[in-house]
Amino acid sequence: MSILKIPTQPDTQAADSARAAATRAAIAETAERLFRTMGYQKTAVADIARELSMSPANVYRFFSSKAAINEAICARILGVYADVLWAIARGPQSPEDRLRGLFHTAYEQTKSLFFQEKRLHDMVDAAMAEHWGVIEGFIQQCETAIRHVLMDGQRAGRFATMPPDETARLIHATMIGFSHPTLVSQCADDDLAALANGMAEFVLRALRP
Amino acid sequence: MSILKIPTQPDTQAADSARAAATRAAIAETAERLFRTMGYQKTAVADIARELSMSPANVYRFFSSKAAINEAICARILGVYADVLWAIARGPQSPEDRLRGLFHTAYEQTKSLFFQEKRLHDMVDAAMAEHWGVIEGFIQQCETAIRHVLMDGQRAGRFATMPPDETARLIHATMIGFSHPTLVSQCADDDLAALANGMAEFVLRALRP
Numbered sequence: 017m018s019i020l021k022i023p024t025q026p027d028t029q030a031a032d033s034a035r036a037a038a039t040r041a042a043i044a045e046t047a048e049r050l051f052r053t054m055g056y057q058k059t060a061v062a063d064i065a066r067e068l069s070m071s072p073a074n075v076y077r078f079f080s081s082k083a084a085i086n087e088a089i090c091a092r093i094l095g096v097y098a099d100v101l102w103a104i105a106r107g108p109q110s111p112e113d114r115l116r117g118l119f120h121t122a123y124e125q126t127k128s129l130f131f132q133e134k135r136l137h138d139m140v141d142a143a144m145a146e147h148w149g150v151i152e153g154f155i156q157q158c159e160t161a162i163r164h165v166l167m168d169g170q171r172a173g174r175f176a177t178m179p180p181d182e183t184a185r186l187i188h189a190t191m192i193g194f195s196h197p198t199l200v201s202q203c204a205d206d207d208l209a210a211l212a213n214g215m216a217e218f219v220l221r222a223l224r225p
Numbered sequence: 226m227s228i229l230k231i232p233t234q235p236d237t238q239a240a241d242s243a244r245a246a247a248t249r250a251a252i253a254e255t256a257e258r259l260f261r262t263m264g265y266q267k268t269a270v271a272d273i274a275r276e277l278s279m280s281p282a283n284v285y286r287f288f289s290s291k292a293a294i295n296e297a298i299c300a301r302i303l304g305v306y307a308d309v310l311w312a313i314a315r316g317p318q319s320p321e322d323r324l325r326g327l328f329h330t331a332y333e334q335t336k337s338l339f340f341q342e343k344r345l346h347d348m349v350d351a352a353m354a355e356h357w358g359v360i361e362g363f364i365q366q367c368e369t370a371i372r373h374v375l376m377d378g379q380r381a382g383r384f385a386t387m388p389p390d391e392t393a394r395l396i397h398a399t400m401i402g403f404s405h406p407t408l409v410s411q412c413a414d415d416d417l418a419a420l421a422n423g424m425a426e427f428v429l430r431a432l433r434p
Contacts, residue, residue, distance in 0.1 A: 186423050219431070
């Protein structure tokens, strides 16, 4: 029997791993629906398992904790967010307008993702409170998108030559006031839209050659 | 009897009001000691009253709630913080160096006030969560101190002429990443000191005429 199985093992492994990926995806999808309707704090792993007609123990075979499920969901959501920023950073506009676009979009995305959907905000809040790699990875993506525009502008002679990593980090830090969910939640809308636009122009002044 | 009382009433009122101020101060002082040792959340108005050998009802004659006591304490602490910023803003150095000083001090103050004293951080956190006027007043002080340096620099022709209120607000917003207690608590020390210094130079670039 083992002789017969040897040649098929790679296929079986592939099928197993495809099945595992499908189950992980189903768990994440169901969990996201429950987090968004019942709320992150109120949803238990047992609730997610029940919806999928499986045991909680089976859920734990795929995710070590509810926090790990939330991490996977947040990674997906923030991935979409990062894609939008990259589309702007790689777009056809001038470096100045792309930078303006990143500032404006950072604010708009925070506003829509986190405040039009209160439940989603709770999930991201939970992710931030636990210092997850997914948040750090997203911040890295933001800084790299800014760096991309910065280097394009430097190459075109429109921005001063400054150390790109450090400067991207500084520019990203100027965006905190209107893109950090915790801070945005404490402030009036109109003020923040004006802050985002004003800050983009202020940063462009700092980048003058 | 009313005829006899009329001439002495102003003195009596003054004495009453001095006594009331002394009692308020004693309540705030005792509360601050308890908040710093037991923690803000764990201290009840009854604990404060017991320390002062008075009834909780008497404490409530002077402060409407525990939150109101915390507000008075935070106002005092943030007042000291603002005084330090003003001493820099009005100091003898060049506008550039005063601005650098404000950035550096904003970070150092947040670090020492809020993190060498965890209990204090909880009190300020509570004040921030409840949107108190005292926090808004402090932010206003910070922005006005920045504005003062900005206008000195503009008058001396060292900074570009830009709308002072809006520009002070923008500069203050660039400081959030290393001076907002919630954010500072999520980040490594060394990174933030470098961010504060780097941001001061970046902002000075934006202010070039």
